[in-house]
Amino acid sequence: MKSTSKGPSVQWGPGISPSRDEPRTLAGQVARQLRLDIIRHKLEPGERLQFDKLSKRYEVGVSPLREALFQVAAQGLVVAEDHKGFVVAPIHLDEMMDVSSLRAHLETYALSGSIRDGREEWEVDLLSAFHRLKRAGIAVSVDQEDENLRTEWEDRHREFHFALCKGCGSPWLLHFFNELYDQMERYRRYFWKYAERAVAADSEHEAIMRAALDRDEKRATDLLQAHFRRQAKLTLSLRNKVQRAVSATG
Amino acid sequence: MKSTSKGPSVQWGPGISPSRDEPRTLAGQVARQLRLDIIRHKLEPGERLQFDKLSKRYEVGVSPLREALFQVAAQGLVVAEDHKGFVVAPIHLDEMMDVSSLRAHLETYALSGSIRDGREEWEVDLLSAFHRLKRAGIAVSVDQEDENLRTEWEDRHREFHFALCKGCGSPWLLHFFNELYDQMERYRRYFWKYAERAVAADSEHEAIMRAALDRDEKRATDLLQAHFRRQAKLTLSLRNKVQRAVSATG
DNA sequence: AGAAATTGGATTTTCGAAAATCTTGACAAG
DNA sequence: CTTGTCAAGATTTTCGAAAATCCAATTTCT
Numbered sequence: 138m139k140s141t142s143k144g145p146s147v148q149w150g151p152g153i154s155p156s157r158d159e160p161r162t163l164a165g166q167v168a169r170q171l172r173l174d175i176i177r178h179k180l181e182p183g184e185r186l187q188f189d190k191l192s193k194r195y196e197v198g199v200s201p202l203r204e205a206l207f208q209v210a211a212q213g214l215v216v217a218e219d220h221k222g223f224v225v226a227p228i229h230l231d232e233m234m235d236v237s238s239l240r241a242h243l244e245t246y247a248l249s250g251s252i253r254d255g256r257e258e259w260e261v262d263l264l265s266a267f268h269r270l271k272r273a274g275i276a277v278s279v280d281q282e283d284e285n286l287r288t289e290w291e292d293r294h295r296e297f298h299f300a301l302c303k304g305c306g307s308p309w310l311l312h313f314f315n316e317l318y319d320q321m322e323r324y325r326r327y328f329w330k331y332a333e334r335a336v337a338a339d340s341e342h343e344a345i346m347r348a349a350l351d352r353d354e355k356r357a358t359d360l361l362q363a364h365f366r367r368q369a370k371l372t373l374s375l376r377n378k379v380q381r382a383v384s385a386t387g
Numbered sequence: 388m389k390s391t392s393k394g395p396s397v398q399w400g401p402g403i404s405p406s407r408d409e410p411r412t413l414a415g416q417v418a419r420q421l422r423l424d425i426i427r428h429k430l431e432p433g434e435r436l437q438f439d440k441l442s443k444r445y446e447v448g449v450s451p452l453r454e455a456l457f458q459v460a461a462q463g464l465v466v467a468e469d470h471k472g473f474v475v476a477p478i479h480l481d482e483m484m485d486v487s488s489l490r491a492h493l494e495t496y497a498l499s500g501s502i503r504d505g506r507e508e509w510e511v512d513l514l515s516a517f518h519r520l521k522r523a524g525i526a527v528s529v530d531q532e533d534e535n536l537r538t539e540w541e542d543r544h545r546e547f548h549f550a551l552c553k554g555c556g557s558p559w560l561l562h563f564f565n566e567l568y569d570q571m572e573r574y575r576r577y578f579w580k581y582a583e584r585a586v587a588a589d590s591e592h593e594a595i596m597r598a599a600l601d602r603d604e605k606r607a608t609d610l611l612q613a614h615f616r617r618q619a620k621l622t623l624s625l626r627n628k629v630q631r632a633v634s635a636t637g
Numbered sequence: 638a639g640a641a642a643t644t645g646g647a648t649t650t651t652c653g654a655a656a657a658t659c660t661t662g663a664c665a666a667g
Numbered sequence: 668c669t670t671g672t673c674a675a676g677a678t679t680t681t682c683g684a685a686a687a688t689c690c691a692a693t694t695t696c697t
Contacts, residue, residue, distance in 0.1 A: 149479040151463035161469040161688095162650065164457075188679070198652050200450060203680085207414075207454050211461030213401035213562075219411040220658050220679060229399040235557050246492065307485050309570075312463075313563055320559075411658095412680065438649070448682050453650085470649060470688050 150308025163197045167205035170195065175214045175225055176323045177288070178330065186215060186223040212316060214323070230376065233324045237372070240317040241365040245358050247302035247310050252354045255304025260350055266300035267346050269293045274339045291322065297342060301349060301361075328375045331382045338367070400558025413447045417455035420445065425464045425475055426573045427538070428580065436465060436473040462566055464573070480626065483574045487622070490567040491615040495608050497552035497560050502604045505554025510600055516550035517596050519543045524589045541572065547592060551599060551611075578625045581632045588617070 160166050174180045186206065188199045195202070210217045216224050251259060273290040280286060295318055302314050341364050348357035410416050424430045436456065438449045445452070460467045466474050501509060523540040530536060545568055552564050591614050598607035 147481070149477065149482045150485065164650080165469060199679090200453075200651055203450075203454055204457050204650095207457045208461055211458055219415060222679060227399065231397070232399045232558070235400070235559050239557060239559050242496065307489060308482070309485050309489050309567070317559070414680080449649090450681055454680095472649060 147308055151312040163201035164204035164208075167195050167197055167201055168208040171205055171209050172212070172214060172319065175209070176319060176326065178323070178326055180225050182225055182228040182327070184225045186225060188222075212319065214319065228324070228327060233321075233372075236317055236320045236324070237365075237369060240314075240321055241362065241369075243310065243313055243317065244298065244302055244365075245361055247305045247307070247314060248349065248358055248361055249354055250305030250307065250310070251302060252304070252349055252352050252357060254306050255349075259300075259304030262303060263297075263300040263346060263349065266293070266297045267342060270297045270342060271339055291326075295322070297346075301345070325372075328372060328379055331375070331379045338364075341367070397558055401562040413451035414454035414458075417445050417447055417451055418458040421455055421459050422462070422464060422569065425459070426569060426576065428573070428576055430475050432475050432478040432577070434475045436475060438472075462569065464569065478574070478577055483571075483622075486567055486570045486574070487615075487619060490564075490571055491612065491619075493560065493563055493567065494548065494552060494615075495611055497555045497557070497564060498599065498608055498611055499604055500555030500557065500560070501552060502554075502599055502602050502607060504556055505599075509550075509554030512553060513547075513550040513596055513599065516543070516547045517592060520547045520592060521589055541576075545572065551595065575622075578622060578629055581625070581629045588614075591617070 160169060171180075180186070188202055191202050192199060206215060206217065206223045209215050210223065214226050216226050218224075270290075270293040273286070273293040277283075277286045277290045298318070299311070299314065302311055305311070341360070345357055345360045345364060348360055351357075410419060421430075430436070438452055441452050442449060456465060456467065456473045459465050460473065464476050466476050468474075520540075520543040523536070523543040527533075527536045527540045548568070549561070549564065552561060555561070591610070595607055595610045595614060598610055601607075
């Protein structure tokens with residue numbers, strides 16, 4: 138799935154390192170799948186990642202496995218301890234708050250940059266990203282229980298928020314955005330396991346986009362902040378349910 | 388070198404993953420050394436990192452080497468391309484500007500957080516970090532050419548800036564700080580190869596610290612911003628010399 | 638001659654087994 | 668009863684060689 142843009146983009150910066158799309162080595166493929174499995178709770182937080190089990194699961198030897206684990210560990214989704222192996226990063230509500238607030242700050246900062254420096258290509262990308270998000274939202278609303286549609290919407294949601302930031306032209310800022318978004322998505326999905334699905338407020342997304350395209354920095358960032366505050370509040374309200382559910386099962 | 392603080396600190400967050408201090412596996416040790424060798428230009432930007440050569444250099448097999456390379460690649464100090472190997476991340480002046488400005492923003496943000504939330508332990512750490520920086524600065528001024536003293540000062544300098552941020556209590560923000568600082572230090576040392584040594588302005592550091600300890604957020608962040616602007620200006624003036632030097636040799 | 642296919646050597650990637658380390662539980666000593 | 672030591676099994680880490688891929692130069696075909 139290549140970007141529709143044809144520009145050469147920048148040739149430097151982070152994230153170019155391990156080819157993110159379509160890795161052509163076992164290590165890269167396992168790393169990709171591992172990320173997904175952790176974010177989507179196919180592997181549970183705190184779970185030990187033993188080589189013989191993972192070896193069977195992904196059908197690869199230990200060499201590519203270790204390399205994959207180190208990649209994902211550097212991202213903070215797994216924790217490595219010398220001579221004791223790897224563990225899926227545990228869930229900590231404090232960490233979620235940290236990730237959440239830092240992400241809000243960085244994304245606001247990036248959006249300001251986009252509005253100031255974003256070129257026409259950015260506007261087009263943003264519009265198309267919103268369009269796809271909207272379509273996915275409609276699909277989800279038809280069948281709220283379909284896991285695939287839900288995942289589809291999650292992907293479009295990430296791409297929309299990424300599109301907001303993309304115009305800032307700072308590869309490092311976008312790299313950090315991605316890292317934080319991976320973390321955040323894992324936490325969000327964690328809550329979903331215990332709570333009814335929250336209905337997406339695509340109207341908020343549209344308002345943010347319009348303000349951004351109007352180059353109204355203050356209004357756009359204010360709306361984005363409000364968007365985050367609302368999400369945070371909603372998440373907090375799920376917190377109790379989760380804690381009850383966790384203490385009941387474990 | 389453990390921190391002087393005895394508090395348990397947080398048990399979550401990034402950076403805890405690959406044990407940063409005193410790794411007890413070959414992979415970890417090589418990763419540590421590789422980072423240093425790249426930051427300190429013992430390995431040159433753009434240089435190919437071939438396994439048989441690195442194998443001799445660090446006296447380890449390919450397995451720990453690959454694992455180390457993936458760790459450092461995730462940090463952006465080396466670039467990996469499938470089936471073509473690893474390369475020391477090239478130098479790009481554009482990237483340096485990106486890293487520099489983002490680092491300035493994040494550090495200012497972190498300092499604000501420290502001033503608002505920093506506890507007494509933070510104040511003590513900051514004071515002691517400044518004290519060590521000052522001592523190192525005096526040592527350097529005695530013998531400007533001693534590479535070890537220069538490196539010592541660099542380490543104290545990093546620890547001082549880290550101490551400024553530490554009180555904010557956001558592991559993820561501190562993690563990003565570290566990543567950006569590694570990048571920045573490499574670029575700074577790159578310029579040092581071509582230019583006379585700049586004398587450190589520890590008076591600026593002291594002023595920033597005083598304002599921070601006085602919990603004067605506006606003054607502290609203003610001073611910090613001025614500090615960065617001055618550094619940026621100084622760096623820019625070196626840029627021409629570097630470009631001349633590079634075009635002469637390459 | 639120019640383009641496409643091919644071959645050989647260099648390099649990366651992966652595997653399977655050996656070496657090193659950790660964990661557990663039994664046993665002995667204080 | 669607690670503490671410390673030691674072996675056995677389990678697991679991680681590392682090595683050395685096999686397999687796969689890439690690169691450049693040569694050959695082959697048009």
